[in-house]
Amino acid sequence: MSSHTTSPAQGPLRGLAKDWSSDKDAFKNVSWGKTMMWIFLLSDTFIFSCFLVGYMSVRMTSTVEWPIPSEVFALTIGGHHIPLVLIAIMTFILITSSGTMAMAVNYGYRRQRKKAAILMLVTAFFGVCFVGMQAFEWTKLIVEEGVRPWGNPMGAAQFGAAFFMITGFHGFHVSIGVIYLLIVALKVLRGDYEQRGYEIVEITGLYWHFVDLVWVFIFAFFYLW
Amino acid sequence: MEHQANTEGQQHPIGIYFKIWGLLFVLSTCSYLVDYLEFQGAIRWTLILVFMFLKAGLIVAVFMHMIWERIALLTAILMPPLCILVLITLMASEASYTNLNRLMFFQ
Numbered sequence: 001m002s003s004h005t006t007s008p009a010q011g012p013l014r015g016l017a018k019d020w021s022s023d024k025d026a027f028k029n030v031s032w033g034k035t036m037m038w039i040f041l042l043s044d045t046f047i048f049s050c051f052l053v054g055y056m057s058v059r060m061t062s063t064v065e066w067p068i069p070s071e072v073f074a075l076t077i078g079g080h081h082i083p084l085v086l087i088a089i090m091t092f093i094l095i096t097s098s099g100t101m102a103m104a105v106n107y108g109y110r111r112q113r114k115k116a117a118i119l120m121l122v123t124a125f126f127g128v129c130f131v132g133m134q135a136f137e138w139t140k141l142i143v144e145e146g147v148r149p150w151g152n153p154m155g156a157a158q159f160g161a162a163f164f165m166i167t168g169f170h171g172f173h174v175s176i177g178v179i180y181l182l183i184v185a186l187k188v189l190r191g192d193y194e195q196r197g198y199e200i201v202e203i204t205g206l207y208w209h210f211v212d213l214v215w216v217f218i219f220a221f222f223y224l225w
Numbered sequence: 226m227e228h229q230a231n232t233e234g235q236q237h238p239i240g241i242y243f244k245i246w247g248l249l250f251v252l253s254t255c256s257y258l259v260d261y262l263e264f265q266g267a268i269r270w271t272l273i274l275v276f277m278f279l280k281a282g283l284i285v286a287v288f289m290h291m292i293w294e295r296i297a298l299l300t301a302i303l304m305p306p307l308c309i310l311v312l313i314t315l316m317a318s319e320a321s322y323t324n325l326n327r328l329m330f331f332q
Contacts, residue, residue, distance in 0.1 A: 012296050019297035027298050038302050049309045053316050060320035063327045070260050088257045095253055099246040102288050109236045202235055202290070209288045213281055220277040224260055224269075 037203045041210045044173075048214050051166050052221055058158040059225075067154035069223045072145065073137070087223050090133050091215065097126030098212040105205045108198030113188050116201055120185035123208060127178040134171045138164075163222070170218060173211050180204060235290050245287045252280045 010018075020026050027035050059066055070083040077085065104119035141147040141163070149164055151157040184204045187193065193200055256276040259269060286292045291299055 016296045016300065019295060027301075028295060030295065030298050035298070038298065042302055042305060045306050046309070049306070049312070053309070053312055056313070057316045057320045060317065061323040061327065063324065063332060084257065084260050088253075091253050091257070092250065095246070095249045098249070098284065098288055099242065102242040102246070103239070105235070106237070106239050106242065206289055209284055212288075213284050216277055216280045216284070220256065220273050224256065224273045 031199055033203050034199065034206070037206050041206065044210065044214075048166075048169070048217070051169060052217060055162040055166060055222065058162060059156070062156040062158060064156040066156045067152065067159050069225070072141070072154060073223065084223060086133060086137055087219065090130055091219055093126050093130050093133070094212050094215050097123045097130070098209055100126065101205045101208045105202045108188070108201035111198065113191065113193070113198070116198065117185045117189035120181050120188065120201070120204070124178045124181040124185065127174050127181065127208075131171055131174050131178070134167065134174075138167075166218060166222060170211070170214055173214070177208050177211050180207060235293060237293070241287060245283050249280055249283060252276050252283075256280075 019028055022028075073085075073087050074081055074083040075085050076082075100119050101123045104116045104123060107113075107116040107119060146153050147160045147163070149161040152160050181204060184200055188198070188201065253276075256273060259272045259276070264272060285303075291303070
């Protein structure tokens with residue numbers, strides 16, 4: 001153990017060099033499962049980046065006006081026309097779910113498995129809400145506004161393709177995340193991890209926080225631009 | 226239990242999560258207000274990017290526990306995405322060139 005920890009005298013860079021030059025095992029004290037989840041998330045980062053960069057390219061090259069997201073995604077609630085309101089609510093739901101997930105990880109490590117499982121189920125519930133609202137948004141866009149991947153009545157034809165691909169892929173991640181959360185939560189509740197410990201909750205949490213993280217970028221680049 | 230050190234990892238006072246949670250709510254409200262108050266031009270982009278990076282940073286650092294991980298893992302995960310900045314730069318300059326051509330020859 002003591003050989004793995006970096007003493008302050010060595011400094012962070014010396015520790016980094018030592019870890020990487022130590023043969024076979026570069027990530028000390030990081031379990032296999034967590035390392036693999038991080039590497040998966042890293043690859044996923046590149047996929048989402050490619051989508052967003054592709055979207056940036058078509059939007060910058062288009063000589064036709066890009067539809068204004070603020071107006072496309074506005075809703076009229078109780079007679080008030082509020083721009084982007086549904087997206088704002090979806091953002092808050094996702095952040096709330098990230099908070100409950102962080103709590104679940106914390107309770108998992110405290111070995112309070114009922115609380116951890118319940119918080120994970122709450123997180124999954126918020127995830128379902130998010131996907132439901134996205135389904136509503138897609139329906140509204142397709143049926144009422146006539147947005148198609150190859151064109152739309154509001155402006156640049158690439159809007160639909162970029163929107164459906166980026167939010168669709170993100171929504172797919174949320175849906176998979178909900179299933180993943182439900183499976184792990186039920187196993188936690190059943191006591192399957194009493195022997196092995198509750199790092200699995202943290203690994204599941206990494207995936208869920210990543211989904212929230214991607215939404216931060218989608219919100220900034222797709223909806224606020 | 227030789228894995229005990231491992232299974233007890235990443236235990237932090239629950240208060241820090243509440244603080245970050247609250248901060249994320251505030252930042253999200255701010256980024257929504259950028260649109261609601263109709264900021265335009267450079268100020269809009271500055272605010273959007275600042276709030277975006279603050280939110281992303283808080284999520285990765287605290288919720289995903291990156292500040293408590295070893296530097297070997299941190300560099301392995303956070304350095305490679307920097308390549309994307311190169312891709313963005315290349316694609317943005319190419320996109321403006323294409324846009325210019327379209328405006329000159331196809332309008």
